[in-house]
Amino acid sequence: MMHPIRKLAVPLVMISALPFLDPVALGKTIYSVQFDYKKATPSSVYFTGKSREEIDRLCRTGEHASTADIAACSQRNFERISAQLNSTVKSLEAEFRKDDVDLRADNNPVALPYFEKGQSAWVEYRDNQCYAETYSLGEASMRYMTFWDCMARITKERISDLKSAEY
Template identity: 45%
Template sequence: MMRATSLFAALFLTAQAAYPSTSIYGSTFDYKKAQPASVYFSGKSPVEIASYCKNESLGTMDLSACAQFGYEGVVKTLNKKVAEIEKATKRYDLEHRANGEPEALPFFEKAQANWQLYRDNNCYSEVYQVGQASLHFVYFWDCMTRMTKNRFDELTKPHAND
Protein backbone atom coordinates (compact mmCIF):
# COMPACT_ATOMS: atom_id res chain seq x y z
CA MET A 1 0.00 0.00 0.00
CA MET A 2 2.80 2.41 0.87
CA ARG A 3 4.46 1.77 -2.48
CA ALA A 4 1.22 2.49 -4.38
CA THR A 5 0.80 5.77 -2.52
CA SER A 6 4.38 6.79 -3.31
CA LEU A 7 3.89 5.87 -6.96
CA PHE A 8 0.65 7.90 -7.11
CA ALA A 9 2.35 10.90 -5.46
CA ALA A 10 5.26 10.73 -7.91
CA LEU A 11 2.89 10.56 -10.90
CA PHE A 12 0.79 13.42 -9.51
CA LEU A 13 3.81 15.67 -8.97
CA THR A 14 5.15 14.83 -12.43
CA ALA A 15 1.80 15.63 -14.00
CA GLN A 16 1.68 18.97 -12.17
CA ALA A 17 5.09 19.93 -13.51
CA ALA A 18 4.15 18.88 -17.04
CA TYR A 19 0.86 20.79 -17.06
CA PRO A 20 1.27 24.32 -15.70
CA SER A 21 -1.60 26.36 -14.43
CA THR A 22 -4.12 27.40 -17.04
CA SER A 23 -5.43 30.29 -14.96
CA ILE A 24 -5.58 33.54 -16.93
CA TYR A 25 -3.84 35.17 -13.98
CA GLY A 26 -0.84 32.86 -14.22
CA SER A 27 -0.20 33.25 -17.92
CA THR A 28 2.04 35.78 -19.62
CA PHE A 29 0.33 38.88 -20.90
CA ASP A 30 1.09 41.17 -23.84
CA TYR A 31 -0.79 44.41 -23.31
CA LYS A 32 -0.17 45.38 -26.93
CA LYS A 33 -2.47 42.55 -27.99
CA ALA A 34 -5.26 43.50 -25.56
CA GLN A 35 -8.56 44.60 -27.03
CA PRO A 36 -9.26 48.30 -26.35
CA ALA A 37 -11.40 48.93 -23.28
CA SER A 38 -14.06 50.37 -25.59
CA VAL A 39 -14.66 46.81 -26.83
CA TYR A 40 -15.42 45.69 -23.28
CA PHE A 41 -17.70 48.70 -22.80
CA SER A 42 -19.29 48.37 -26.23
CA GLY A 43 -21.91 50.99 -26.96
CA LYS A 44 -20.82 53.31 -24.14
CA SER A 45 -19.33 56.76 -24.64
CA PRO A 46 -16.04 57.68 -22.92
CA VAL A 47 -18.02 59.88 -20.51
CA GLU A 48 -20.35 56.97 -19.66
CA ILE A 49 -17.38 54.65 -19.15
CA ALA A 50 -15.61 57.16 -16.89
CA SER A 51 -18.77 57.57 -14.83
CA TYR A 52 -19.30 53.81 -14.59
CA CYS A 53 -15.69 53.28 -13.50
CA LYS A 54 -16.22 55.55 -10.48
CA ASN A 55 -18.59 52.91 -9.06
CA GLU A 56 -17.12 51.41 -5.90
CA SER A 57 -18.69 47.98 -6.24
CA LEU A 58 -17.18 46.77 -9.50
CA GLY A 59 -16.25 43.17 -10.19
CA THR A 60 -12.74 42.10 -11.08
CA MET A 61 -13.27 42.18 -14.85
CA ASP A 62 -14.89 45.61 -14.64
CA LEU A 63 -12.03 46.89 -12.47
CA SER A 64 -9.51 45.60 -14.97
CA ALA A 65 -11.36 47.15 -17.94
CA CYS A 66 -11.65 50.45 -16.06
CA ALA A 67 -7.94 50.42 -15.23
CA GLN A 68 -7.17 49.77 -18.90
CA PHE A 69 -9.56 52.57 -19.91
CA GLY A 70 -7.68 54.95 -17.58
CA TYR A 71 -4.34 53.94 -19.09
CA GLU A 72 -5.64 54.39 -22.64
CA GLY A 73 -6.67 57.96 -21.85
CA VAL A 74 -3.35 58.84 -20.26
CA VAL A 75 -1.26 57.28 -23.02
CA LYS A 76 -3.30 59.14 -25.63
CA THR A 77 -2.50 62.43 -23.87
CA LEU A 78 1.19 61.50 -23.65
CA ASN A 79 1.32 60.55 -27.33
CA LYS A 80 -0.11 63.96 -28.28
CA LYS A 81 2.57 65.68 -26.20
CA VAL A 82 5.32 63.51 -27.72
CA ALA A 83 4.09 64.38 -31.23
CA GLU A 84 4.19 68.10 -30.34
CA ILE A 85 7.73 67.80 -29.00
CA GLU A 86 8.86 65.87 -32.07
CA LYS A 87 7.37 68.50 -34.38
CA ALA A 88 9.07 71.35 -32.52
CA THR A 89 12.35 69.44 -32.33
CA LYS A 90 12.31 68.88 -36.10
CA ARG A 91 12.06 72.64 -36.58
CA TYR A 92 14.98 73.25 -34.20
CA ASP A 93 16.99 70.51 -35.88
CA LEU A 94 16.76 72.28 -39.25
CA GLU A 95 18.59 75.21 -37.70
CA HIS A 96 21.07 72.94 -35.91
CA ARG A 97 21.81 71.05 -39.11
CA ALA A 98 22.40 74.32 -40.96
CA ASN A 99 24.94 75.30 -38.29
CA GLY A 100 26.65 71.90 -38.39
CA GLU A 101 25.40 71.04 -34.92
CA PRO A 102 24.08 67.64 -33.84
CA GLU A 103 20.35 67.06 -34.15
CA ALA A 104 18.24 66.35 -31.08
CA LEU A 105 15.31 64.39 -32.54
CA PRO A 106 17.09 61.04 -32.97
CA PHE A 107 18.09 61.18 -29.31
CA PHE A 108 14.61 62.13 -28.15
CA GLU A 109 13.13 59.27 -30.19
CA LYS A 110 15.61 56.82 -28.65
CA ALA A 111 14.89 58.19 -25.20
CA GLN A 112 11.15 57.76 -25.70
CA ALA A 113 11.54 54.21 -27.02
CA ASN A 114 13.81 53.32 -24.11
CA TRP A 115 11.41 54.92 -21.63
CA GLN A 116 8.56 52.80 -23.05
CA LEU A 117 10.68 49.68 -22.70
CA TYR A 118 11.55 50.69 -19.13
CA ARG A 119 7.89 51.36 -18.28
CA ASP A 120 6.70 48.09 -19.79
CA ASN A 121 9.37 46.00 -18.09
CA ASN A 122 8.87 47.75 -14.77
CA CYS A 123 5.12 47.13 -14.83
CA TYR A 124 5.47 43.51 -15.94
CA SER A 125 7.98 43.02 -13.13
CA GLU A 126 5.65 44.60 -10.55
CA VAL A 127 2.66 42.53 -11.57
CA TYR A 128 4.50 39.21 -11.88
CA GLN A 129 5.97 39.74 -8.40
CA VAL A 130 2.41 39.71 -7.08
CA GLY A 131 1.92 36.25 -8.58
CA GLN A 132 -1.46 34.81 -9.34
CA ALA A 133 -4.06 37.22 -8.06
CA SER A 134 -7.52 38.19 -9.16
CA LEU A 135 -6.47 41.83 -9.52
CA HIS A 136 -3.38 40.90 -11.56
CA PHE A 137 -4.30 43.03 -14.57
CA VAL A 138 -5.65 45.91 -12.51
CA TYR A 139 -2.20 46.22 -10.91
CA PHE A 140 -0.60 46.14 -14.35
CA TRP A 141 -2.81 48.86 -15.85
CA ASP A 142 -2.46 51.01 -12.73
CA CYS A 143 1.34 50.78 -12.99
CA MET A 144 1.23 51.67 -16.69
CA THR A 145 -1.03 54.64 -15.94
CA ARG A 146 1.15 55.88 -13.06
CA MET A 147 4.37 55.67 -15.06
CA THR A 148 2.80 57.25 -18.15
CA LYS A 149 1.50 60.17 -16.06
CA ASN A 150 4.98 60.58 -14.61
CA ARG A 151 6.50 60.69 -18.10
CA PHE A 152 3.93 63.28 -19.19
CA ASP A 153 4.90 65.40 -16.18
CA GLU A 154 8.60 65.03 -17.05
CA LEU A 155 7.92 66.32 -20.56
CA THR A 156 5.56 69.14 -19.60
CA LYS A 157 7.18 70.32 -16.36
CA PRO A 158 10.87 69.51 -16.83
CA HIS A 159 12.03 71.92 -14.11
CA ALA A 160 9.42 71.05 -11.49
CA ASN A 161 12.04 69.57 -9.15
CA ASP A 162 14.40 72.55 -9.33
Protein backbone atom coordinates (compact mmCIF):
# COMPACT_ATOMS: atom_id res chain seq x y z
CA MET A 1 0.00 0.00 0.00
CA MET A 2 1.29 3.43 -0.97
CA HIS A 3 1.36 6.04 1.74
CA PRO A 4 -0.70 9.20 1.03
CA ILE A 5 2.39 11.40 1.36
CA ARG A 6 4.12 9.60 -1.48
CA LYS A 7 1.11 10.11 -3.73
CA LEU A 8 1.26 13.83 -3.04
CA ALA A 9 5.05 14.10 -3.37
CA VAL A 10 5.15 13.04 -7.01
CA PRO A 11 2.73 15.74 -8.25
CA LEU A 12 4.55 18.43 -6.19
CA VAL A 13 7.88 17.46 -7.71
CA MET A 14 6.34 17.57 -11.18
CA ILE A 15 4.77 20.98 -10.53
CA SER A 16 7.98 22.47 -9.15
CA ALA A 17 9.76 21.42 -12.34
CA LEU A 18 7.53 23.77 -14.34
CA PRO A 19 9.36 27.13 -14.47
CA PHE A 20 6.22 29.17 -15.03
CA LEU A 21 4.86 27.91 -11.71
CA ASP A 22 7.96 28.79 -9.71
CA PRO A 23 6.69 29.99 -6.32
CA VAL A 24 9.26 32.81 -6.26
CA ALA A 25 8.22 33.98 -9.73
CA LEU A 26 4.55 33.80 -8.79
CA GLY A 27 5.14 36.44 -6.10
CA LYS A 28 6.60 38.99 -8.54
CA THR A 29 4.62 41.69 -10.28
CA ILE A 30 5.62 44.61 -12.48
CA TYR A 31 5.55 46.69 -9.30
CA SER A 32 7.95 44.51 -7.30
CA VAL A 33 11.02 44.61 -9.52
CA GLN A 34 13.54 47.29 -10.39
CA PHE A 35 13.16 49.05 -13.70
CA ASP A 36 15.32 51.22 -15.92
CA TYR A 37 13.43 54.20 -17.28
CA LYS A 38 16.00 54.59 -20.06
CA LYS A 39 14.76 51.29 -21.48
CA ALA A 40 11.08 52.19 -21.14
CA THR A 41 8.93 52.04 -24.24
CA PRO A 42 7.99 55.60 -25.27
CA SER A 43 4.51 56.69 -24.26
CA SER A 44 3.63 57.20 -27.94
CA VAL A 45 3.68 53.41 -28.33
CA TYR A 46 1.19 53.05 -25.48
CA PHE A 47 -1.13 55.57 -27.13
CA THR A 48 -0.89 54.08 -30.63
CA GLY A 49 -4.22 54.39 -32.43
CA LYS A 50 -5.43 57.35 -30.38
CA SER A 51 -5.60 60.87 -31.76
CA ARG A 52 -3.66 63.70 -30.14
CA GLU A 53 -6.97 65.16 -28.96
CA GLU A 54 -8.00 61.87 -27.33
CA ILE A 55 -4.66 61.59 -25.57
CA ASP A 56 -4.74 65.21 -24.43
CA ARG A 57 -8.28 64.80 -23.06
CA LEU A 58 -7.41 61.53 -21.29
CA CYS A 59 -4.28 63.00 -19.74
CA ARG A 60 -5.92 66.31 -18.82
CA THR A 61 -9.10 64.96 -17.25
CA GLY A 62 -8.19 61.39 -16.29
CA GLU A 63 -11.80 60.53 -17.12
CA HIS A 64 -12.24 56.76 -17.57
CA ALA A 65 -8.47 56.34 -17.24
CA SER A 66 -6.91 53.15 -15.94
CA THR A 67 -3.81 53.11 -13.76
CA ALA A 68 -1.78 52.24 -16.87
CA ASP A 69 -3.33 55.20 -18.74
CA ILE A 70 -2.40 57.61 -15.96
CA ALA A 71 1.14 56.21 -15.79
CA ALA A 72 1.49 56.63 -19.57
CA CYS A 73 0.22 60.22 -19.27
CA SER A 74 2.81 60.88 -16.56
CA GLN A 75 5.52 59.41 -18.75
CA ARG A 76 4.33 61.51 -21.71
CA ASN A 77 4.52 64.64 -19.55
CA PHE A 78 8.07 63.79 -18.51
CA GLU A 79 9.07 63.12 -22.12
CA ARG A 80 7.87 66.60 -23.10
CA ILE A 81 9.64 68.30 -20.19
CA SER A 82 12.79 66.28 -20.85
CA ALA A 83 12.78 67.52 -24.46
CA GLN A 84 12.57 71.10 -23.12
CA LEU A 85 15.53 70.43 -20.82
CA ASN A 86 17.58 68.97 -23.67
CA SER A 87 16.89 72.07 -25.76
CA THR A 88 17.85 74.38 -22.89
CA VAL A 89 21.05 72.42 -22.21
CA LYS A 90 22.08 72.42 -25.88
CA SER A 91 21.57 76.17 -26.06
CA LEU A 92 23.69 76.74 -22.95
CA GLU A 93 26.39 74.38 -24.20
CA ALA A 94 26.59 76.38 -27.42
CA GLU A 95 26.99 79.60 -25.41
CA PHE A 96 29.69 78.05 -23.23
CA ARG A 97 31.50 76.70 -26.28
CA LYS A 98 31.49 80.16 -27.87
CA ASP A 99 32.56 81.96 -24.67
CA ASP A 100 35.24 79.35 -23.95
CA VAL A 101 37.08 80.43 -27.11
CA ASP A 102 37.76 83.84 -25.55
CA LEU A 103 38.58 82.32 -22.17
CA ARG A 104 41.04 79.90 -23.73
CA ALA A 105 42.65 82.72 -25.73
CA ASP A 106 43.28 84.61 -22.47
CA ASN A 107 44.66 81.44 -20.80
CA ASN A 108 41.69 81.23 -18.44
CA PRO A 109 39.94 78.04 -17.36
CA VAL A 110 37.00 77.14 -19.59
CA ALA A 111 33.44 76.60 -18.37
CA LEU A 112 31.89 73.96 -20.63
CA PRO A 113 33.53 70.87 -19.08
CA TYR A 114 32.28 71.94 -15.65
CA PHE A 115 28.79 72.60 -16.96
CA GLU A 116 28.76 69.14 -18.55
CA LYS A 117 29.95 67.52 -15.30
CA GLY A 118 27.34 69.46 -13.35
CA GLN A 119 24.59 68.40 -15.73
CA SER A 120 25.69 64.78 -15.54
CA ALA A 121 25.74 64.94 -11.72
CA TRP A 122 22.31 66.55 -11.74
CA VAL A 123 20.89 63.73 -13.92
CA GLU A 124 22.31 61.19 -11.47
CA TYR A 125 20.79 63.11 -8.54
CA ARG A 126 17.36 63.32 -10.22
CA ASP A 127 17.32 59.67 -11.18
CA ASN A 128 18.38 58.50 -7.72
CA GLN A 129 15.90 60.82 -5.99
CA CYS A 130 13.01 59.56 -8.12
CA TYR A 131 13.96 55.90 -7.74
CA ALA A 132 14.14 56.43 -3.96
CA GLU A 133 10.69 58.08 -3.86
CA THR A 134 9.25 55.35 -6.05
CA TYR A 135 10.75 52.32 -4.33
CA SER A 136 9.82 53.69 -0.90
CA LEU A 137 6.20 52.96 -1.86
CA GLY A 138 6.90 49.25 -1.99
CA GLU A 139 4.81 47.19 -4.34
CA ALA A 140 2.22 49.80 -5.32
CA SER A 141 0.18 50.25 -8.47
CA MET A 142 0.98 53.96 -8.48
CA ARG A 143 4.71 53.24 -8.68
CA TYR A 144 5.17 54.38 -12.29
CA MET A 145 2.96 57.46 -11.91
CA THR A 146 5.04 58.47 -8.91
CA PHE A 147 8.28 57.89 -10.78
CA TRP A 148 7.36 59.84 -13.92
CA ASP A 149 5.78 62.66 -11.90
CA CYS A 150 8.95 62.95 -9.82
CA MET A 151 11.11 63.01 -12.94
CA ALA A 152 8.93 65.74 -14.47
CA ARG A 153 8.89 67.82 -11.27
CA ILE A 154 12.65 67.79 -10.74
CA THR A 155 13.34 68.34 -14.45
CA LYS A 156 11.05 71.41 -14.48
CA GLU A 157 12.98 72.76 -11.52
CA ARG A 158 16.25 72.24 -13.39
CA ILE A 159 14.97 74.11 -16.44
CA SER A 160 13.91 76.99 -14.22
CA ASP A 161 17.31 77.03 -12.48
CA LEU A 162 19.20 77.00 -15.77
CA LYS A 163 17.09 79.78 -17.23
CA SER A 164 17.44 81.96 -14.15
CA ALA A 165 21.22 81.54 -13.82
CA GLU A 166 23.44 84.26 -15.20
CA TYR A 167 25.86 82.68 -17.63
